[in-house]
Amino acid sequence: MANALAMPKPGQFTEECTIVKWRKKEGDPVAKGEILFEIETDKSNMEVESFFEGVLLKIVVPEGVPVPVQSVVGYVGQPGEKVPDAPPSPPPKPKAAPAPETRTAPSPTPVAPAPARAAAPAFPGAPPPPAALAPPPPPAAAPPAPRAISPRARRLAREMAIDPAKIEGSGPNGRVVEKDVRDYLAARGYDRLRVTPAALELARREGVDILDVNGSGAEGRITVEDIRNAVAERPQPMSRMRQVIAERLTHSFTTTPHFFVTVAVDMTDLTEVRREAKARGAPYTVTDCIAYAVVRALTEFPAFNSVSDGRAVRRRTSVNLGLAVSLENGLVVPVVRRAQDLSFAELRAASVALVAKAREGKLTPDEMTGGTFTISNMGMLDVENFTAIINPGESGILAVSSTLPRPWVRDGRIVVRQIMKMTVSADHRLIDGATAAGFVNAIRKRLEDRTLWTNLMWS
Amino acid sequence: MEDHVYRTIAELFGKDDGYCRGRGGSMHIADFRIGHLGANAIVGGGVPIATGAAMAQRYLESGRVVCCFAGDGAFANGVVLEALNWAAQAQWTNHLAKDKPFGLPIIFAIENNHYGMTHRSDDEVMGVRKLAQRAAGFADNRMHAEVVNGMDVLAVRDAVARAAELCRQGQGPVLLDIDTYRYYGHSLSDPCVEYRTKDEQNAWRAVDPIASFQKQLREAGWLDDATAAAIETRVRERNARAAVRAAEAADPAPEEVLTFLYTDTACETVPAEFAKPALRGPLPEIKRDAEGRILYKDAIREALAEEMARDSRVIFYGEDVADYGNAFKATKGLLETFGRRRVFNTPISEACICGTAVGAAMAGLRPVVELMYMDFALMSSDQISNQAAKWHYMSGAQAELPLVIRASVGGGKGYGGQHSQTLESVFAHIPGLYVVYPSTAYDAKGLLKASIRDNNPVLFVESQLLYSEKGVVPAEDYVVPLGAADIKRAGGDLTIVCWGPAVGDALKAAAVLKQENGVETEVVDIRCLVPFDEETVLRSVAKTGRCVVASHAVNIGSFTGEIVSRIMEKAFDELDAPVLRVGAKNGIAPQSHILEAAFLPNAKDIVAAARRIL
């Protein structure tokens, strides 16, 4: 019997997954450990190796089709071996965690079973929120039904180079008919539009809505140039990664009451100590120091290592530090787990490894989930100050800006010092101003503590 | 002779030089130049055609005789027995024939090889030992039937000479039951083992007609060995040459696959010998009302009368059409004007009514025949579909078939399942036929006249529901061209494509839609299903963007579906709404008026369909 290949479960909460690329064709020989295909997870692509030796007998799931994890995606076996006609159905799902809603605070009225979508974490990749803390499911907005349009109306719209989707239909079942298009053209003053014939032709071909184009020619005439510009300005679909970022950050920023506290840190001493240490071969960077200072502060301010849904607060006993890493096409946040238990050197080693993996796109889903607090460092980008959006499932994020020489009052005199601003974003539902102020100042104090860094770097 | 052999073999090879230009092949080979009206692959199907050809010889007084070959197996087929009955009608020779009594000049030559495909005729599937006996059942003179020794060339020659002479004297028909044998199987795959013995075959070979004839010639001192050998060599070499040439001949061009399906000729001017024949009386009088209106059925009568007066080749026959003037009095008076040579009753024999028309048309007449009800067309569907529709094409355009089959639809009158069917779609599915269906008296006259003049076979459908509808019909000669739709009402909002009685429904619906919805409806009467005026339909749909297709046929398989599909294919982007159709329910016409009203479509149904897409 041929060996069935199952869709892996890349993350604890991933229920569905898509093959983005088959690296082998049907009939190709496959060695144990060879890459068979790549799957797309919410955060990155992952390569999947073969556990079997033989030939790829059949591809059951083609590229681009999302299927439940554990589904059979193909078969590897000996050449000529028979493959079942219909792939066996995926094994029964492990008993699903009860839908969050059903465990929400006792409610006298029975709660309708949550829609399937809501059972999955709202933010794939977010640390598994305790059931009671699950964010409310996003509104299950059904995609708008494509508007029915008669062929005649569609042809007229095409001829006129307008977008029929904007037209209300008056035909049976709301179908857009020719008259609707004509009424719309009249209402939009289409007659008065001045368009060069070439521009109209191009607009038709490119599907540009001519009514959306402002003419730059004489007396407002729409020219080919205007259509080209309209084509260039046309919305382009975002990558899957960007869409996930968009979804998660929008949700966070619109449902978490953010507030921001900024402090200026005098980094002069730290910079000096580090420069000397470096000259002696110590590898540490300022970023390492900030990470260390933040981990320590988090152990002192547990509110920043907790999460709230507005009704309850859940503390996390371990500090899982997220490090925002910008990539060419987006942003990933690898997570250093149990950072509170790591020495300065260990913390650095762990972060360096993760950041390198992130840059190569090799992070596993588990390495990108479970963070409790995040640092976003734009120090190398020459910025005075900025604020960051809290990652879902966390309560704070530290935005670290560039260290810049600044006039500074010290002992009553103005001197030049290396000043770095950092701003913490906090979830006001569980953190108040005083706590936030205490938290950033705790970090600041550590960073300004020359002795501390001397000890850490010289030990 | 060599040319015949060459053209025959070329036809077997499907070559352009074949008799039928590769459209016929061995089963439909024909050479109309010499009066060979075609082999027929429908066993027995050629017999009524030959009978019709004999009618033409009789009518034209050509002095020629038709010889109709068919096998013993064919003489079990209904259409063959009908043809024997037809050929032996008393009216050819008795007082009804007035001054020209003349039996049909036809020899029914049974090539009795005693087997059908494999069945034995004599002692298996027939109840008579000698098929010649059949003749006794059809004619008091037993058709001068003879049993002939088909293995003796001279005996056959004598018998046929006798028969031809009888026919020339007006003593036909004659039936010759010619005993012979088939040495090989019916087809290459038949080794003849199951159903006959080697002994039997050898016994027949022993009396082989070629060998016997040679023996007779030698005995008479007319043939010696050297001459016989020389003849044999000459024939062999000739056949071989012809076969090689045929094999090397050009194939027909693939793009010509539909060439010869129809002829584009019509009888524009009548040859002098047939023009304006003497009449027995005045044309039947048809009264016009003050506005010049006459009944639809009278328009039919007027068209027939005018065309018969124009061209003596136009003859008209059917069941009860002569003295009685047909079941609907639509042909009353024609007998009086044209006499029984040109207008006569027929046996209740629909296959022969249509089949003899095919033969008569092949032989130079322009027959118009009548099927009392369209339902009966199914009785003659072989003659309409396999013969009339196909011979122009299958013969490679050697033959034209200028014939009209009139058939009336009884639907709407409570006649029930076998007298009410609207079947034109069935025949529109048979390429080679024209299918015409007028909706008004004006169109009925003009279209029937055009159909009679056209050189294609036309199935001309009439609706009994419309027979008593009146319309303005000019008394003058005019034709309505075939294949031209007519806009019965112009409008810009909605198109109704229809024909036959559905046109009236559509016009009523249009009035309602105008009054109640302010909608301007265009009613396109296609008038002909074949040829179909696609252009007019598409142009109207392009104007209105909305279309309902209506007819009285049941929807399933109806030509309405064909029209809808063409609109979808060719005018999709013109459509502002789906094209809907209206027809009878997919069922059988019931007798009850209440039920039939529910079964048939009406103006209300068209209005309802229109409102669904407005």
Ligand SMILES: Cc1ncc(C[n+]2csc(CCOP(=O)(O)OP(=O)(O)O)c2C)c(N)n1
């Ligand atoms: C109407 C019809 N039925 C059946 C056939 C199939 N068929 C072809 S030839 C044949 C036997 C004909 O026998 P007969 O009339 O004795 O002619 P023969 O071939 O013996 O000369 C049959 C059954 C056919 N071609 N047409």
